[in-house]
Amino acid sequence: MTQMYKPLMGRNPDLQPELWLVVGKGCVFHPEPDQWLWRDNQRFSECHDAVIGHYDGKPVAVTFQKDVPEADQTPVRSVLALQDEGLTLLLSHGLQILTAERDHRYCGRCGSSCEGKTGEWAMVCSRCRAHYYPRISPCIIVLVHRETEVLLVMHNRHVRENPVFTTVAGFIEPGESAEEGVIREVLEETGIKVKNPEYCFSQNWPFPHSLMLGFHAEYESGEIQLDSKELCEGDWFELDKLPPIPPGFTIARKLINKFIQS
Numbered sequence: 071m072t073q074m075y076k077p078l079m080g081r082n083p084d085l086q087p088e089l090w091l092v093v094g095k096g097c098v099f100h101p102e103p104d105q106w107l108w109r110d111n112q113r114f115s116e117c118h119d120a121v122i123g124h125y126d127g128k129p130v131a132v133t134f135q136k137d138v139p140e141a142d143q144t145p146v147r148s149v150l151a152l153q154d155e156g157l158t159l160l161l162s163h164g165l166q167i168l169t170a171e172r173d174h175r176y177c178g179r180c181g182s183s184c185e186g187k188t189g190e191w192a193m194v195c196s197r198c199r200a201h202y203y204p205r206i207s208p209c210i211i212v213l214v215h216r217e218t219e220v221l222l223v224m225h226n227r228h229v230r231e232n233p234v235f236t237t238v239a240g241f242i243e244p245g246e247s248a249e250e251g252v253i254r255e256v257l258e259e260t261g262i263k264v265k266n267p268e269y270c271f272s273q274n275w276p277f278p279h280s281l282m283l284g285f286h287a288e289y290e291s292g293e294i295q296l297d298s299k300e301l302c303e304g305d306w307f308e309l310d311k312l313p314p315i316p317p318g319f320t321i322a323r324k325l326i327n328k329f330i331q332s
């Protein structure tokens with residue numbers, strides 16, 4: 071059954087955890103198959119990790135364990151693929167808080183140690199009081215269409231493990247609007263010029279801290295010329311003849327589905 075997750079908007083050291091989300095490197099460490107959280111348990115009650123929110127109404131803490139038994143771990147992506155909304159939110163939030171704490175243990179200005187600030191998710195320098203907030207990196211992800219065809223590409227890094235065709239995506243550069251990022255990324259990666267980028271919806275993607283801004287955009291001109299450093303294949307596909315595409319919980323798939331329905 072899907073449970074609700076409500077994130078806290080900052081640390082509250084007075085809250086005692088009743089549940090623990092335990093993550094290892096790229097995986098969730100869980101007590102039973104299909105049971106993702108640890109209940110009051112000697113092993114984690116010693117941990118001093120902050121409560122990050124409420125799951126099923128109970129305060130939940132997130133903690134990182136370096137050595138996780140193989141039998142009791144599931145890859146984070148497989149947990150996300152379950153499409154359990156509360157669990158996905160908890161995992162995304164927890165991973166990003168852990169990443170922010172790991173990346174801001176020391177002050178980038180003076181090198182002193184940082185500590186978690188009460189009431190916020192910032193890490194604060196113990197000496198110069200500089201604040202470091204969890205980083206959120208905006209990316210664009212765009213479905214390009216040309217009449218009834220869509221432009222889909224395959225990434226070099228996906229070929230061996232998971233050979234699917236997907237939409238074009240990339241980070242927004244400093245000084246750039248999201249719409250400018252759409253036009254630049256599609257041109258850089260595929261040689262195609264697009265127009266009229268239209269924002270659809272967004273998705274948080276905690277690898278490690280992306281906010282994916284989903285767009286549709288119209289073909290304007292050009293022939294496909296792939297950036298071979300990133301992509302190994304790319305083509306126009308008719309909607310009734312799509313190649314293998316990403317699963318339903320991904321924003322890429324939602325962008326494709328939205329276009330099919332339009």
Ligand SMILES: [Zn+2]
Pocket residue numbers: 177178179180181182195196197198199200
């Ligand atoms: Zn400092």
